[in-house]
């Protein structure tokens with residue numbers, strides 16, 4: 001019988017032996033839930049619309065949040081970026097866009113190597129702010145279970161910040177309109193591009209007028225999500241809904257299982273099967289159709305629309321070959337699982353100066369491939385999962401004037417490279433073009 005207990009699970013930190021981790025778990029178990037069961041249920045309902053082809057899911061945020069960057073300005077920037085992308089996608093597709101942040105809990109990272117060597121010095125890898133610190137010193141890289149308490153507090157602060165923004169911080173549609181026009185002027189001057197910009201401009205002008213009379217646009221639902229990696233933390237935050245007796249992971253609305261921990265009989269999948277939240281699973285290029293099917297059966301035995309999302313991250317070169325058998329196998333079983341595209345994690349490269357980066361063209365090529373496959377199969381391309389920030393960083397190349405030589409200018413990610421604000425809007429516009437086809 002699989003167990004959700006952390007000690008049997010892969011990719012768990014080597015917590016120091018002693019009473020500390022138990023003390024931390026006990027402390028967390030007494031804290032209030034970060035998210036309420038009814039909010040998770042509401043998100044599942046919104047995702048049911050995605051499953052039925054009536055809406056799209058836009059999920060995005062940092063690869064790794066840090067305690068230092070959990071500032072109001074940074075949270076606001078990410079929300080704004082997602083909301084602006086959502087407006088562009090909604091204008092172009094006519095579909096609703098469910099917005100979910102990779103936010104308020106994305107503090108733990110699985111790493112391919114347990115140690116990192118720089119200039120002959122070897123130290124434990126950075127495992128996310130929930131576990132150790134990114135700075136390359138022995139002290140900073142020490143695994144500290146008490147950081148789980150800071151993870152909780154930082155997530156709570158971020159959720160407070162999000163609630164303060166929702167309903168009070170409308171996006172400036174006129175400014176967005178201007179920015180899109182500027183991007184169009186910089187971009188390829190082809191006729192279809194200009195026509196699309198014109199169409200979105202008209203829609204934005206209409207919305208700007210409409211938003212004055214109706215504040216709905218200022219108050220979209222917004223939900224939190226993160227990879228449910230650290231099982232000590234996640235299980236300590238499971239809460240039972242007194243209305244129904246169901247268990248919920250109270251650390252975030254949507255919880256996903258990463259590519260490295262998605263074994264159908266593994267501890268992480270057992271954890272996800274136990275909770276009622278909407279859940280997601282990443283599928284990389286080694287995923288077999290039988291595995292996807294086993295995951296669908298284990299995580300969504302009742303075939304409930306909105307419960308399960310697959311996040312495909314197959315790489316630009318392989319998505320057209322690898323995606324169809326996965327989607328077909330799951331669809332033919334009768335599963336209503338949502339499919340979204342993570343065009344980031346299959347397209348990571350090393351720049352000549354050693355920075356980890358991603359080329360915008362590869363990201364776009366995977367997105368286009370993903371949408372083309374669904375178009376050919378007659379299935380619904382459910383949306384995107386992105387690593388992005390509202391700030392003007394230089395981490396991904398090939399858009400917004402960022403080339404390999406610019407990476408050092410403002411590379412701030414604690415882990416993987418993110419699209420900056422301008423690049424995120426560029427991607428939304430390019431996807432908007434796909435809906436035109």
Ligand code: PEP
Pocket residue numbers: 063110257258259260282313345416
């Ligand atoms: C991530 O989302 O940052 C990540 C580690 O992804 P994956 O599990 O797809 O490798």
Ligand code: MN
Pocket residue numbers: 063064345387415416
């Ligand atoms: Mn990442």
